Amino acid sequence: MAVTESGEFRVEARAPGKVILSGEHAVVHGTSAVAAALGLYTTATIRPGMDDSCVLDLPQLGVYSKWPLKMIEELITQPHLLNPKPAHVTSYSESEWPQLAAFVERQVRSLSAKGAKGADAAVTAFLFLYTSILGLQPATVRVSSELPVGAGLGSSAAYCVALTTALLAYSREIELPQLPSVGEEVSTDRKIWFDVDEKKVDLVNKWAFEGERIIHGRPSGIDNTVSTYGYVVKFKKGQITRLHTQMPLRMLLTNTQVGRNTKALVAGVGERALRHPAAMGAIFKAIDEIAEEVVTILQTPPETARLGKSGEVVSSDECGPHPVAKTVQEIRLQELVDMNQGLLQGIGVSHLSIESICQITAAYRLSSKLTGAGGGGCVLTLLPHKLSSTSVELVKVDIEGKGFSCFEAVIGGNGVQVSCQAVS
Amino acid sequence: MAVTESGEFRVEARAPGKVILSGEHAVVHGTSAVAAALGLYTTATIRPGMDDSCVLDLPQLGVYSKWPLKMIEELITQPHLLNPKPAHVTSYSESEWPQLAAFVERQVRSLSAKGAKGADAAVTAFLFLYTSILGLQPATVRVSSELPVGAGLGSSAAYCVALTTALLAYSREIELPQLPSVGEEVSTDRKIWFDVDEKKVDLVNKWAFEGERIIHGRPSGIDNTVSTYGYVVKFKKGQITRLHTQMPLRMLLTNTQVGRNTKALVAGVGERALRHPAAMGAIFKAIDEIAEEVVTILQTPPETARLGKSGEVVSSDECGPHPVAKTVQEIRLQELVDMNQGLLQGIGVSHLSIESICQITAAYRLSSKLTGAGGGGCVLTLLPHKLSSTSVELVKVDIEGKGFSCFEAVIGGNGVQVSCQAVS
Numbered sequence: 001m002a003v004t005e006s007g008e009f010r011v012e013a014r015a016p017g018k019v020i021l022s023g024e025h026a027v028v029h030g031t032s033a034v035a036a037a038l039g040l041y042t043t044a045t046i047r048p049g050m051d052d053s054c055v056l057d058l059p060q061l062g063v064y065s066k067w068p069l070k071m072i073e074e075l076i077t078q079p080h081l082l083n084p085k086p087a088h089v090t091s092y093s094e095s096e097w098p099q100l101a102a103f104v105e106r107q108v109r110s111l112s113a114k115g116a117k118g119a120d121a122a123v124t125a126f127l128f129l130y131t132s133i134l135g136l137q138p139a140t141v142r143v144s145s146e147l148p149v150g151a152g153l154g155s156s157a158a159y160c161v162a163l164t165t166a167l168l169a170y171s172r173e174i175e176l177p178q179l180p181s182v183g184e185e186v187s188t189d190r191k192i193w194f195d196v197d198e199k200k201v202d203l204v205n206k207w208a209f210e211g212e213r214i215i216h217g218r219p220s221g222i223d224n225t226v227s228t229y230g231y232v233v234k235f236k237k238g239q240i241t242r243l244h245t246q247m248p249l250r251m252l253l254t255n256t257q258v259g260r261n262t263k264a265l266v267a268g269v270g271e272r273a274l275r276h277p278a279a280m281g282a283i284f285k286a287i288d289e290i291a292e293e294v295v296t297i298l299q300t301p302p303e304t305a306r307l308g309k310s311g312e313v314v315s316s317d318e319c320g321p322h323p324v325a326k327t328v329q330e331i332r333l334q335e336l337v338d339m340n341q342g343l344l345q346g347i348g349v350s351h352l353s354i355e356s357i358c359q360i361t362a363a364y365r366l367s368s369k370l371t372g373a374g375g376g377g378c379v380l381t382l383l384p385h386k387l388s389s390t391s392v393e394l395v396k397v398d399i400e401g402k403g404f405s406c407f408e409a410v411i412g413g414n415g416v417q418v419s420c421q422a423v424s
Numbered sequence: 425m426a427v428t429e430s431g432e433f434r435v436e437a438r439a440p441g442k443v444i445l446s447g448e449h450a451v452v453h454g455t456s457a458v459a460a461a462l463g464l465y466t467t468a469t470i471r472p473g474m475d476d477s478c479v480l481d482l483p484q485l486g487v488y489s490k491w492p493l494k495m496i497e498e499l500i501t502q503p504h505l506l507n508p509k510p511a512h513v514t515s516y517s518e519s520e521w522p523q524l525a526a527f528v529e530r531q532v533r534s535l536s537a538k539g540a541k542g543a544d545a546a547v548t549a550f551l552f553l554y555t556s557i558l559g560l561q562p563a564t565v566r567v568s569s570e571l572p573v574g575a576g577l578g579s580s581a582a583y584c585v586a587l588t589t590a591l592l593a594y595s596r597e598i599e600l601p602q603l604p605s606v607g608e609e610v611s612t613d614r615k616i617w618f619d620v621d622e623k624k625v626d627l628v629n630k631w632a633f634e635g636e637r638i639i640h641g642r643p644s645g646i647d648n649t650v651s652t653y654g655y656v657v658k659f660k661k662g663q664i665t666r667l668h669t670q671m672p673l674r675m676l677l678t679n680t681q682v683g684r685n686t687k688a689l690v691a692g693v694g695e696r697a698l699r700h701p702a703a704m705g706a707i708f709k710a711i712d713e714i715a716e717e718v719v720t721i722l723q724t725p726p727e728t729a730r731l732g733k734s735g736e737v738v739s740s741d742e743c744g745p746h747p748v749a750k751t752v753q754e755i756r757l758q759e760l761v762d763m764n765q766g767l768l769q770g771i772g773v774s775h776l777s778i779e780s781i782c783q784i785t786a787a788y789r790l791s792s793k794l795t796g797a798g799g800g801g802c803v804l805t806l807l808p809h810k811l812s813s814t815s816v817e818l819v820k821v822d823i824e825g826k827g828f829s830c831f832e833a834v835i836g837g838n839g840v841q842v843s844c845q846a847v848s
Contacts, residue, residue, distance in 0.1 A: 272759065279713035279763060286706035286770075293703060335696065339703060339770045346710075346766025348759075352783055359776055 008048045011420040013165035014041040017147040018154035018226040019371045023291040031288035037230040039410035042145035042158035044166035049138025057142040061119040069136045125211040133167040152372025157223030160211030174200045193417035230415025245298040250383040254406035256353035258376025325386040334367040341369035349374030435844040437589035438465040441571040442578035442650040443795045447715040455712035461654040463834035466569035466582035468590035473562025481566040485543040493560045549635040557591040576796025581647030584635030598624045617841035654839025669722040674807040678830035680777035682800025749810040758791040765793035773798030
C-alpha cells in the first residue's frame with residue numbers, strides 16, 4: 001500500500017455494536033444463541049502525539065487524560081513489555097497473553113483517570129492495549145461512539161475492537177489503505193472505509209478479547225467476535241461459529257431506559273430452572289430450536305425463499321390497518337421473534353416496558369422481542385424491507401410518545417473497518 | 425330416603441362451570457391439560473307441570489316455551505324412545521346412545537323455539553334429555569346460570585349436567601335427599617345441597633355428554649366431567665383422569681369481553697406448528713411439563729409443602745408494594761401460571777386485553793394467565809389464601825377501571841349437587 005513511509009498520518013477504525021437475535025439466557029444453559037452486528041459504530045481515531053505524551057479523549061465518558069510517556073514507562077518495569085516495535089504483538093504465544101494482560105492491567109490500573117462511571121475500566125483497557133501494541137510512542141487517541149453504554153449493545157467490545165484496530169493500524173501491524181494526499185479535504189460523507197485484511201483480523205479479535213477481559217472479567221467472546229468480523233455469529237457451549245450470511249436485517253431498536261441487573265436476571269432464570277427443571281428444560285429447548293431456525297433462515301439465499309417473481313408476498317396480516325409486503329423469510333422471522341419473546345416472558349426476564357413496546361409494534365403488525373438480559377434494556381423490532389419510511393416514522397412517534405428512545409439500524413452488516421489520511 | 429311416594433315435589437340441581445388451569449391448545453397436540461370446577465353454578469329447577477304440557481324457561485337466553493305433550497309425542501314416533509318410565513335411561517347399551525341421541529335430535533330440532541343466539545341448541549338438547557329421561561311426563565323446567573355464555577367457562581356443560589341431574593332426580597332415578605315438610609319455608613341461604621350418589625353420578629355424566637354432543641358436535645368430554653364430578657380433572661390423549669385433590673384454589677376470574685373464535689385460534693396454532701415443528705413441539709412439551717407439575721402440586725397434601733410452623737412463607741416478593749404471605753405451593757403455582765402465560769403468548773393465542781390484565785395483576789405480585797382458547801375470553805388470577813379481601817377489592821377496582829368485568833371464585837370445589845322440597 002502507498003502510505004508514505006516518512007509521512008505522518010491519522011488512522012480511524014470503526015467497530016459495530018452487537019445485538020442478540022435469539023437465544024439470550026437459554027445460552028447460559030447450553031443452548032444456541034445468535035448475535036449480529038449492529039450498524040451503530042464506535043470510532044477510534046489516532047493522530048500523532050505531541051510532547052512525548054499519550055492523550056486519551058473519551059467524550060461520552062467525560063474522560064480527557066494526558067500522561068507523560070516517562071510516567072507510563074516507570075510503571076511498566078518489565079522490559080519485555082516495552083518493545084516499542086509493534087511487531088511484538090505477535091511475538092508472544094497465545095498462552096502467554098492472559099499473564100501479560102494481568103500484569104499490565106495491574107500496573108496501569110493506578111494510572112487510570114477518574115471519570116464517569118465505568119470510565120476506570122475503559123481507561124485501564126486503553127492503557128493496556130496502548131502500551132502492549134504501540135509501546136511508548138506518543139499519540140493522541142479519541143474514541144467516540146453512537147452506542148449507548150450499558151444497554152447490552154456491546155459498547156465495550158466495540159470500544160476494544162475499534163481501539164485495537166486503530167492501534168494496530170497506527171503501528172503498521174495492519175496494512176493501511178491508500179492515503180489521500182497531504183492536506184486533501186476528506187469529508188465524512190466521502191470517507192472510505194476498508195475492511196481489515198483477513199490475516200490480521202484474527203489478531204484484532206484476540207487483543208480486543210484481552211481488553212474485554214479487563215472490562216468484564218469473564219466475557220463470553222461473542223461481543224468482540226461480532227464487532228470484529230461483523231455479520232452473524234452463533235454461539236453454543238463456548239464454541240463461536242461465524243455464519244456466512246449476506247442478509248442484513250432492518251430493525252428498530254428501542255432503549256427502554258430501564259436499568260437492568262444482568263447478574264440478578266441470569267441468577268433468577270437459574271433458580272427457576274432448579275425449581276421447575278422439566279418445564280424450564282423444555283423452554284430452553286424451544287429457544288434453542290428457534291435460534292437454529294433463525295440460523296437456517298439467515299443462511300438461506302433470499303431467492304430460494306421467494307414466492308412468485310416479485311420476491312415478496314403480501315403477508316396474511318393484510319387485513320390489518322397497516323398492510324405491508326413481507327418476504328417469506330420476514331414472515332417466518334417475525335413469527336420466531338414473537339415466539340421467542342413469549343418464551344422470554346415465560347422464563348421471567350421480561351418487563352412492563354418491554355411488553356409495552358411489543359404491544360405498540362403489534363398494532364402495526366410488527367414483531368418485537370427483548371434483546372440481551374431483559375428486565376428492561378433494549379427491544380428489537382423487525383422491520384420488513386418494504387416498510388415505508390413513513391410507516392417507520394409512525395411507529396417511532398408512537399414509541400417515543402411513551403417515553404422511550406428508538407432508532408432504526410441495520411443488523412448483520414460489516415465488522416471493523418479502517419480509514420486513514422495523511423496529516424500535514 | 426324419605427320422599428313421600430305420593431307427594432309432589434320440586435327438585436333443583438346445580439352444576440359448576442369449569443376453567444382450564446393448564447394445557448389449553450397444547451392438549452390438541454397430545455399433551456396434558458388440567459381443568460377444574462369453577463364455583464359459579466347453573467341451576468335447573470323442575471316442578472310439576474300443568475295442562476299436560478312441558479314448559480322450558482331459560483331467562484338468560486330469552487327463551488320461554490310451552491309445548492303440549494301431544495305435540496312432542498307426534499314427533500317422536502319410534503315407540504322404544506317413548507318409555508315413560510325413567511328406568512329406560514339405563515336400558516340402552518352405551519353403544520346405542522349415539523344413534524338414539526342422533527335420532528331424537530333430528531326429531532326434536534323442529535320443535536326448537538327461536539330465542540337468543542345459541543338458544544336453539546340449548547332447546548334441542550333440553551328436548552332430547554327431557555324426552556329421553558322423563559318421557560312424556562308434564563313438568564315445568566327453569567334453568568338459570570351465574571356463568572357467562574361463550575366465555576370458555578363450560579356453561580353448556582353445566583347446563584346439560586344440571587338439567588340431566590334434575591331430570592334424573594325428578595324421575596327418581598337419582599335418590600332424593602330428605603324433603604322438608606310440605607309448605608315449610610326454605611330460604612336460599614338455608615338450602616341444603618346434597619352430592620349425587622357415586623353410583624348414579626356416572627349416569628349423569630354420560631347423559632350430559634350426549635347433551636353436549638347436540639350443542640357442540642364433538643365435545644372433548646372434559647367440561648361435563650368437571651361439572652359432574654367437580655374438583656380437578658386431567659385430560660390427555662382422550663383419557664380423562666379425575667384427580668383426588670382437596671385443595672380448592674382461590675382465583676379472580678376476569679372476562680375480557682373480547683369475543684374469540686376458538687376454531688380459528690386452534691387452527692392458527694396448528695399452522696404455526698407446521699411451520700416451526702421443532703420449536704412448537706418443544707413449547708408443547710413445556711406446557712405438558714407445567715400441567716404435570718400443576719397436577720403434582722394439587723395432589724400434594726398442603727402439610728408436606730409447608731415451610732416452618734405457620735404453614736406459609738412470606739414470598740420473596742415482599743419488597744414489592746403489596747407483600748403477601750404465600751404458601752410454598754402458591755408460590756410454585758404462581759410461577760407456573762406466569763410461565764404458562766408466556767408460552768401461550770409464544771404460540772400466538774394471547775391478546776392485548778389479556779396482557780393488560782396480566783400487567784395490572786403483576787403490579788400486585790399476582791400471576792395471571794388466559795384460560796381456554798385465548799384471543800380474548802377469560803383470564804385467571806391466582807389469589808393466595810392469605811390475601812385480604814381489601815387487597816382483592818383493590819385489584820378488582822383496577823381491572824374494572826380498564827373496562828373488564830371480574831369476580832372472585834373458588835376453583836376445584838364440588839361437582840353437581842341436588843336439593844328438593846315438597847310442593848303444596
